[in-house]
Amino acid sequence: xxxxxxxxxxxxxxxxxxxxxxxxxxxxxxxxxxxxxxxxxxxxxxxxxxxxxxxxxxxxxxxxxxxxxxxxxxxxxxxxxxxxxxxxxxxxxxxxxxxxxxxxxxxxxxxxxxxxxxxxxxxxxxxxxxxxxxxxxxxxxxxxxxxxxxxxxxxxxxxxxxxxxxxxxxxxxxxxxxxxxxxxxxxxxxxxxxxxxxxxxxxxxxxxxxxxxxxxxxxxxxxxxxxxxxxxxxxxxxxxxxxxxxxxxxxxxxxxxxxxxxxxxxxxxxxxxxxxxxxxxxxxxxxxxxxxxxxxxxxxxxxxxxxxxxxxxxxxxxxxxxxxxxxxxxxxxxxxxxxxxxxxxxxxxxxxxxxxxxxxxxxxxxxxxxxxx
Amino acid sequence: xxxxxxxxxxxxxxxxxxxxxxxxxxxxxxxxxxxxxxxxxxxxxxxxxxxxxxxxxxxxxxxxxxxxxxxxxxxxxxxxxxxxxxxxxxxxxxxxxxxxxxxxxxxxxxxxxxxxxxxxxxxxxxxxxxxxxxxxxxxxxxxxxxxxxxxxxxxxxxxxxxxxxxxxxxxxxxxxxxxxxxxxxxxxxxxxxxxxxxxxxxxxxxxxxxxxxxxxxxxxxxxxxxxxxxxxxxxxxxxxxxxxxxxxxxxxxxxxxxxxxxxxxxxxxxxxxxxxxxxxxxxxx
Numbered sequence: 001x002x003x004x005x006x007x008x009x010x011x012x013x014x015x016x017x018x019x020x021x022x023x024x025x026x027x028x029x030x031x032x033x034x035x036x037x038x039x040x041x042x043x044x045x046x047x048x049x050x051x052x053x054x055x056x057x058x059x060x061x062x063x064x065x066x067x068x069x070x071x072x073x074x075x076x077x078x079x080x081x082x083x084x085x086x087x088x089x090x091x092x093x094x095x096x097x098x099x100x101x102x103x104x105x106x107x108x109x110x111x112x113x114x115x116x117x118x119x120x121x122x123x124x125x126x127x128x129x130x131x132x133x134x135x136x137x138x139x140x141x142x143x144x145x146x147x148x149x150x151x152x153x154x155x156x157x158x159x160x161x162x163x164x165x166x167x168x169x170x171x172x173x174x175x176x177x178x179x180x181x182x183x184x185x186x187x188x189x190x191x192x193x194x195x196x197x198x199x200x201x202x203x204x205x206x207x208x209x210x211x212x213x214x215x216x217x218x219x220x221x222x223x224x225x226x227x228x229x230x231x232x233x234x235x236x237x238x239x240x241x242x243x244x245x246x247x248x249x250x251x252x253x254x255x256x257x258x259x260x261x262x263x264x265x266x267x268x269x270x271x272x273x274x275x276x277x278x279x280x281x282x283x284x285x286x287x288x289x290x291x292x293x294x295x296x297x298x299x300x301x302x303x304x305x306x307x308x309x310x311x312x313x314x315x316x317x318x319x320x321x322x323x324x325x326x327x328x329x330x331x332x333x334x335x336x337x338x339x340x341x342x343x344x345x346x347x348x349x350x351x352x353x354x355x356x357x358x359x360x361x362x363x364x365x366x367x368x369x370x371x372x373x
Numbered sequence: 374x375x376x377x378x379x380x381x382x383x384x385x386x387x388x389x390x391x392x393x394x395x396x397x398x399x400x401x402x403x404x405x406x407x408x409x410x411x412x413x414x415x416x417x418x419x420x421x422x423x424x425x426x427x428x429x430x431x432x433x434x435x436x437x438x439x440x441x442x443x444x445x446x447x448x449x450x451x452x453x454x455x456x457x458x459x460x461x462x463x464x465x466x467x468x469x470x471x472x473x474x475x476x477x478x479x480x481x482x483x484x485x486x487x488x489x490x491x492x493x494x495x496x497x498x499x500x501x502x503x504x505x506x507x508x509x510x511x512x513x514x515x516x517x518x519x520x521x522x523x524x525x526x527x528x529x530x531x532x533x534x535x536x537x538x539x540x541x542x543x544x545x546x547x548x549x550x551x552x553x554x555x556x557x558x559x560x561x562x563x564x565x566x567x568x569x570x571x572x573x574x575x576x577x578x579x580x581x582x583x584x585x586x587x588x589x590x591x592x593x594x595x596x597x598x599x600x601x602x603x604x605x606x607x608x609x610x611x612x613x614x615x616x617x618x619x620x621x622x623x624x625x626x627x628x629x630x631x632x633x634x635x636x637x638x639x640x641x642x643x644x645x646x647x648x649x650x651x652x653x654x655x656x657x658x
Contacts, residue, residue, distance in 0.1 A: 057553050077557045084557050090550035094572055104558030151554070 004191040005031040005054070005159055010063035012049045012215075017061050023049045025215040027063070031193065036185055038206035039195045040239070046215040047195050048087075051161050054193070055084050068158040084161040085152035089144040091136035097147045098132040104155050122154040125180050141168045153184060160185070160192040166201060178204050199239055211235045229373060233363035236292050236356055242320060244292045245330045248360060251283045258283070260291055263327030266305055274352040279367040288360035295320070297354035298332035304349035309340050323348065406626035414622045429627035438616075438624060445616060448602060449628055452610030456632065459521065459596075459606055460589040463528035464582050470529070471536035472578060476570060478537070479544035490537070497534045501594045509598055519601045527595045532585040539584065543577025544570060580646040587636045607632035
């Protein structure tokens with residue numbers, strides 16, 4: 001696999017270097033040719049700043065950005081050969097949607113027939129053929145967003161940047177277009193970076209997800225890996241719906257038992273053999289840890305620990321139960337209708353193979369299941 | 374608006390009428406004066422009944438002012454041309470210099486950009502008299518006194534800050550991403566300025582140009598001191614009617630009507646842009 005885009009030790013400061021706001025901190029990232037990457041994070045996490053540095057709208061304060069073998073961080077946008085769909089659409093209001101889409105192709109000196117064919121293809125894919133001759137101000141937000149997406153995807157660029165490309169679309173259309181856009185990108189072997197705060201979108205479209213928070217790249221891995229082996233407490237709790245349950249705990253060891261002392265005097269015990277020797281060692285050397293468990297991994301079992309039901313919602317295809325547990329709330333997801341009354345007591349069991357253990361101080365993952373992180 | 378009660382509507386109508394009377398009466402009176410002779414203007418008590426005469430306008434257009442002391446040459450039409458030429462040229466140069474500068478101030482946050490922009494605006498704060506004396510001396514030494522070039526240069530003090538600040542506001546209103554989208558699609562910075570930024574800021578540029586034209590046209594004191602008769606605009610030229618044998622009120626009135634006509638027509642034509650430009654310039658800071 002060839003590396004198409006490479007970010008090396010990239011920093012972004014708004015204001016003077018080392019003095020201003022440090023928006024992106026020492027990002028290192030390689031994107032392979034033909035890959036779709038999702039930059040996932042909450043607002044202000046640095047994902048858009050990263051994207052704009054790659055596009056050339058923001059100076060790269062430090063570090064190098066290499067695209068298709070060229071170092072680009074000092075080049076003006078026009079010389080980078082990057083296509084971008086903007087979150088705010090940013091269509092040229094003075095020309096029709098068709099001309100908006102065709103602008104870059106004409107600038108690249110493609111023939112009339114080629115331009116027409118490409119515009120037709122991309123607008124059919126995004127279902128905007130009926131608005132091609134209208135002006136951006138006379139179409140809806142969702143249509144503008146698709147026009148903006150078409151303007152980016154129609155190009156044959158080294159890299160496609162899609163900033164929240166589907167935020168304004170109706171859920172049904174979004175689901176349909178997610179698949180189509182992914183297929184379109186893959187079919188042409190394009191490389192794309194998708195900025196989103198929608199986990200479903202990231203999971204559905206991306207080969208790998210880059211989770212960002214506080215300007216720091218928290219984890220860069222496949223959707224499966226992020227779900228099964230979150231690198232730290234942030235990734236663990238940020239990715240996943242409903243979010244991971246977390247409980248601060250103190251670990252101790254009584255020979256053949258491992259104890260997790262949770263808040264509210266709850267003592268979870270597991271046979272020491274459930275954890276490998278290196279996991280035990282890692283946990284015991286920290287003592288203060290945070291225990292994480294995904295809602296769908298929480299089981300109800302007679303020998304489990306007691307919890308008091310606080311809420312019970314049937315969502316049509318799954319039940320979300322929230323219960324008072326270890327001085328906090330625990331959420332569990334069950335796939336069939338569960339009739340437990342509010343205030344009643346249930347017993348929950350956390351399987352050692354489903355436990356994620358994080359260092360309480362640094363938030364770094366120590367183990368996932370019984371395996372060392 | 375439909376829930377406004379009749380009394381309130383009536384009061385509002387009266388208020389508007391009063392305001393219009395207050396502002397429009399002088400203009401109305403001057404228009405009346407311009408069709409009268411000095412005698413009917415000065416009679417006591419004043420009356421609105423008179424036989425209209427085109428004498429004043431004829432005198433202005435032919436350039437021959439008949440007074441009791443004889444025929445006086447006046448250069449009113451030349452003044453009118455000067456006004457037109459000076460204002461148009463000033464605005465044209467102001468646009469060429471001011472629009473790119475406004476774009477730079479709106480888009481590029483460089484060191485000291487706010488200070489420079491504010492300094493340019495501060496030219497509008499200082500009373501012209503403050504700079505006139507040194508300016509006169511410099512202009513005489515540089516040979517710029519009594520030249521169109523010199524006047525147009527000084528007029529930039531009026532025109533440039535106005536254009537700069539109004540147009541800057543319009544450029545700031547254009548989402549930067551629209552320009553980025555054009556640039557990333559393979560267009561240079563310059564092409565983006567010409568093809569995207571300029572057309573989108575068009576109404577603002579028009580408003581700024583109109584306002585600047587009116588301000589330049591109305592200028593009096595720079596031209597009074599820095600130009601002699603053949604370069605003077607109408608604002609100064611009207612002084613010629615204060616003659617040794619008396620003040621020619623009729624001709625002054627006709628001169629005023631002729632000289633406000635172009636700006637008045639312009640303002641009526643582009644009222645919407647003007648209001649927009651003024652309020653935008655005021656709100657943006």
